[in-house]
Amino acid sequence: MMKNILLIYTGGTIGMQKDPVEKSLKAVDFSKLTSSIPELQNSEIQVHHTSIKQVIDSSNMNKKYWIEIAEIIERNYSEMDGFVVLHGSDTMAYSASALSFMLEGLQKAVIFTGSQIPIGARRTDAKENLITSIEIAASGKIKEVCVYFEDKLLRGNRTVKVNSEQFEAFNSPNFPTLADVGINIKYNKRNFYKSEKESLKVYTKLSEDIAVLKLFPGISEKVVSAILNSANNIIIETFGAGNATNRKWFLKLLENAIEAGKCIVNCSQCLAGEVTQGKYETSSELHKIGIISANDMTTETAITKLMFLDGLCDTTEEKKSLFIKPLRGEISN
Numbered sequence: 001m002m003k004n005i006l007l008i009y010t011g012g013t014i015g016m017q018k019d020p021v022e023k024s025l026k027a028v029d030f031s032k033l034t035s036s037i038p039e040l041q042n043s044e045i046q047v048h049h050t051s052i053k054q055v056i057d058s059s060n061m062n063k064k065y066w067i068e069i070a071e072i073i074e075r076n077y078s079e080m081d082g083f084v085v086l087h088g089s090d091t092m093a094y095s096a097s098a099l100s101f102m103l104e105g106l107q108k109a110v111i112f113t114g115s116q117i118p119i120g121a122r123r124t125d126a127k128e129n130l131i132t133s134i135e136i137a138a139s140g141k142i143k144e145v146c147v148y149f150e151d152k153l154l155r156g157n158r159t160v161k162v163n164s165e166q167f168e169a170f171n172s173p174n175f176p177t178l179a180d181v182g183i184n185i186k187y188n189k190r191n192f193y194k195s196e197k198e199s200l201k202v203y204t205k206l207s208e209d210i211a212v213l214k215l216f217p218g219i220s221e222k223v224v225s226a227i228l229n230s231a232n233n234i235i236i237e238t239f240g241a242g243n244a245t246n247r248k249w250f251l252k253l254l255e256n257a258i259e260a261g262k263c264i265v266n267c268s269q270c271l272a273g274e275v276t277q278g279k280y281e282t283s284s285e286l287h288k289i290g291i292i293s294a295n296d297m298t299t300e301t302a303i304t305k306l307m308f309l310d311g312l313c314d315t316t317e318e319k320k321s322l323f324i325k326p327l328r329g330e331i332s333n
Contacts, residue, residue, distance in 0.1 A: 003081045004137040006048045007130075008072055010065065011055035012088030014115040014126045014183060017139075022198065024090075039131050039188055045138045047258070048080070058088025061095055063206040063307065068318045070102045071094070071200035073110060074202045076250065077255055082109040082137030084130070089114045089161055089169050093300045096156025100145040101308040102204065102330040105197035109142035112156060113149060116293045139185075144193040145179060153179035155193065156157050157330035158299045160271060173272035174296040174332065185189065193329035209233055210303055228257045233306045234264045236291070237299060242275035242283045257291045261316050267294040267302045274332070292320055301330045 009015060015217045020036040040047045073208050074082055087095055096112045103110065113133040115126035133148045145156035150167045158175040162168075181185045211231035213224065215238055228234060234257070238244045244266075258264060266286055267273050274296035277287035287293075305323060326333060 003045050003077060003140075004048060005045055005049065005082050005084060005298065006072075006076050006080045007084050007086060007134075008069060009049065009051035009055060009086045010058070010061075010069065010088070011052075012058050012086060012140075013115045014086050014088075014113075014119055014130070015055070016118045018037035022262045024109065031072065038205070039127070040134070045134060049218070050076075056088075056094075058091040061088075061091040063098075063208060064188070064254050066098045066102065066206065067204045067243065068297055070099060070204060072204050073099075073103065074200065077200055078110070080108070081140065082090060082134075082142075083111070084133045084137050085112045086130070087112050087114050089149070091218070092162055093156075093159045093170070093298070094304060096145050096159060096207070097298070097301045098304040100330065101305060102202060103145065103210065104143065104201040104203065104328075105195050105199050107143050107195070107198060109137040109139075109202070110145045110156075111137050111146070111153075112147045116165075127264060132185070136179065136185065139187075141187055141189075142178065143145060143194070143195065151181040152177050153181070153261050155191075155329055157304075157328055158298065159296050160300060165187050170273070170274055171296075174274070175329075190217065193312040195328075203312065206307045207233070208307065209310060210235070210306055212237060212270075212299070212303065213324050215244055219245075221253070224250060224253055228253055228262070228264075232262050233310055234262060235294070235299065235302050235306065236264060237269045238283070238286075239267055239274070240270060241273065241279050242268055242277050242286070242293060244283065245284060246285055251285050251289065254291065258290045263292070263306070263310075263323075264290075265294050265302055267299050267307065268295065292323055295324070296332050297330055305330065 111133045113129045117124040119126035147159045154172040158172045162171045213227045275293045278284045
């Protein structure tokens with residue numbers, strides 16, 4: 001039976017070519033991208049393609065484009081067997097995380113992929129990433145939002161970009177791979193996410209009322225105060241297992257912010273491991289005043305989950321309650 005896969009082109013290195021005058025990389029026409037890969041002509045898989053209205057460098061990614069991608073998937077959901085989103089690698093982990101929350105009850109694969117070298121270059125990694133993503137999407141085995149890059153299929157909301165120079169650009173520090181690709185594709189079925197809901201529901205109300213406070217030794221009261229006052233949802237990137245300075249002014253600023261109704265999340269600066277508030281004295285006070293632990297979520301996921309929940313929830317308490325629960329496999333039980 002013929003499988004129908006929709007490619008959604010958003011921009012990124014995979015579809016770039018060098019401008020002969022300015023010598024910078026610019027997006028090519030989507031039709032040129034697909035014509036560069038004759039391997040897409042397959043008797044078992046019919047590849048369709050579309051693109052967002054304005055293809056972009058992924059550094060310009062924002063909620064407007066996430067909503068556009070989600071709506072493209074929603075419009076084509078019944079006709080397609082799977083989706084492959086071509087995306088720049090710089091913000092791919094954010095986009096894959098955001099779409100995982102926006103697409104509830106997903107029963108088909110949505111795979112984000114891209115490349116480190118443009119598709120027209122001789123040594124490009126684009127063809128393998130794209131061809132394998134299409135094959136995985138057509139397999140019917142995956143029913144969640146993923147990132148495929150350099151022989152690894154990763155859960156989208158567990159993924160971080162770790163390298164800007166090597167083909168192995170992405171890692172999933174706190175969750176194992178969904179598939180490993182060599183001569184054969186080895187699916188790790190025990191790691192698959194299965195939604196309790198079986199019909200697709202698309203959420204498009206996202207909040208941008210988010211700020212990130214990255215702690216460093218010697219951070220000033222002026223800086224902390226400015227960031228806490230800049231948004232109603234704050235992610236604090238703390239040290240190690242969720243530790244922060246226990247200076248009185250710091251804790252008082254946090255306490256005042258929480259009393260004012262702000263939602264503050266504790267997320268570790270470490271790639272691997274989890275936040276364990278109370279393990280050390282320097283994190284026990286955070287727990288006492290009502291800071292929420294991100295557990296083993298990535299910063300990318302914590303940000304996009306807060307964007308999603310702030311658009312969804314009517315109260316701060318509801319938002320806090322849902323944040324600590326696994327909604328799409330983004331946090332360990």
